[in-house]
Amino acid sequence: MSRRGSQGDPRDWPHAAWVLGGSSVVAGIANRDHCIGRMTTRAASHAGSWYPASKTRLVNDLERWLSEAHVDEDPSVDESWKSVCVATPMKDCRAIIAPHAGYSYSGRAAAWAYKLIDPDQIKRVFILGPSHHVYLNCCALSKCTQYETPIGDLPIDTSVNDELREKNKFGEMSHQTDEEEHSIELHLPYIRHMFKNQDIKIVPILVGSLSSSEECEYGALLAPYLADPQNFFVISSDFCHWGTRFAYTHYQDPASVDSPKTLTSSSAPQYPIHKSIECLDKEALDAISLQDPCHAHASFKTYLKRTKNTICGRHPIGVLLGAMIKLQESSVSQELRFVRYEQSSQCLTGKDSSVSYASAFLRHPA
Numbered sequence: 001m002s003r004r005g006s007q008g009d010p011r012d013w014p015h016a017a018w019v020l021g022g023s024s025v026v027a028g029i030a031n032r033d034h035c036i037g038r039m040t041t042r043a044a045s046h047a048g049s050w051y052p053a054s055k056t057r058l059v060n061d062l063e064r065w066l067s068e069a070h071v072d073e074d075p076s077v078d079e080s081w082k083s084v085c086v087a088t089p090m091k092d093c094r095a096i097i098a099p100h101a102g103y104s105y106s107g108r109a110a111a112w113a114y115k116l117i118d119p120d121q122i123k124r125v126f127i128l129g130p131s132h133h134v135y136l137n138c139c140a141l142s143k144c145t146q147y148e149t150p151i152g153d154l155p156i157d158t159s160v161n162d163e164l165r166e167k168n169k170f171g172e173m174s175h176q177t178d179e180e181e182h183s184i185e186l187h188l189p190y191i192r193h194m195f196k197n198q199d200i201k202i203v204p205i206l207v208g209s210l211s212s213s214e215e216c217e218y219g220a221l222l223a224p225y226l227a228d229p230q231n232f233f234v235i236s237s238d239f240c241h242w243g244t245r246f247a248y249t250h251y252q253d254p255a256s257v258d259s260p261k262t263l264t265s266s267s268a269p270q271y272p273i274h275k276s277i278e279c280l281d282k283e284a285l286d287a288i289s290l291q292d293p294c295h296a297h298a299s300f301k302t303y304l305k306r307t308k309n310t311i312c313g314r315h316p317i318g319v320l321l322g323a324m325i326k327l328q329e330s331s332v333s334q335e336l337r338f339v340r341y342e343q344s345s346q347c348l349t350g351k352d353s354s355v356s357y358a359s360a361f362l363r364h365p366a
Helices: 055-068 077-082 103-114 158-165 175-180 185-194 212-227 273-288 293-307 314-328
Strands: 093-098 124-130 139-141 170-172 201-207 231-236 335-343 354-363
Touching: 055 103, 055 185, 077 335, 093 103, 093 314, 103 185, 103 335, 103 354, 124 185, 124 314, 139 158, 158 201, 185 231, 201 314, 212 231, 212 293, 212 314, 231 314, 273 293, 273 335, 273 354, 293 314
Parallel strands: 093 231, 124 201, 124 231, 139 170
Antiparallel strands: 093 354, 139 201, 335 354
16 A cells, blocks of 8 residues: 555554655655756645545644644643643744644644744745655755645745755755655645745755764754744654554563563553653653753764664754754754644554654744
């Protein structure tokens, strides 16, 4: 079954759905002379499967999830970190981290990030998503001039793309790679809806498998754009992909924190697997949201090396932290905080599988 037709069901995703790998870099990078100067549209290739193709149904879903976000559900004290209600919109919100699974799975969690956006001053949105289908060793731009959504097209800011190309660090996606990738597309309906009364432009960036230093290098290149209040950043990432189908069954009982194990399909431990996944993910969220972005970046990398957690957007998150590190040099005040955490299902045995979703904001308080 193709992922495009699987309705975004995490249970239908093969192992490659979270790994930054697959085809060669040559297959994913376009010939720069192709289609230059022509009007080209990236089709909404996952509409009708991963999210509704019907404008009415899609808008209804988005509005329902947005209305439910940041409403106090009176969570228990030990789980209050999963739903952090804040005042919306957030005037100084400059970026969000949000998931990219099928909307029936992650649409509600994403709303907790998107509801924070104050669209008044924003003129363009940068979208950083991981590459699921081709191996990239760089960041790649779109060759298209606009992206289609069921609720209206989004023009690409080609002038910003030209500025980034001049850095000689960015490749370009082939049209096939562009349309096959879902990590950017799944954010487009939310963006179009949140800026429905504005002429907004987007800058999609596909983030490849980068080293820590490369994440900081790309972050430094994007930092001036992040500092500009007319720009907004969307960082696309799901969190733990757990189960044998993802080749990841890490398990840690709190009674033996220094002895994590790998479960088999016949395993049914007393301490629930979904709680172990929750603890695993929370450690990642805590690392990413450390006050010092340099410390956050280093801690997140150390965590990933130790746990091998299958966080597909680890490199886009790393680029965001790299941009924050650069802005810290100019004494820019920054706060990154997670406000929502969910799992697609609760794993109880080694035969089960799930994907985790988390939403966060980055603000530049005055």
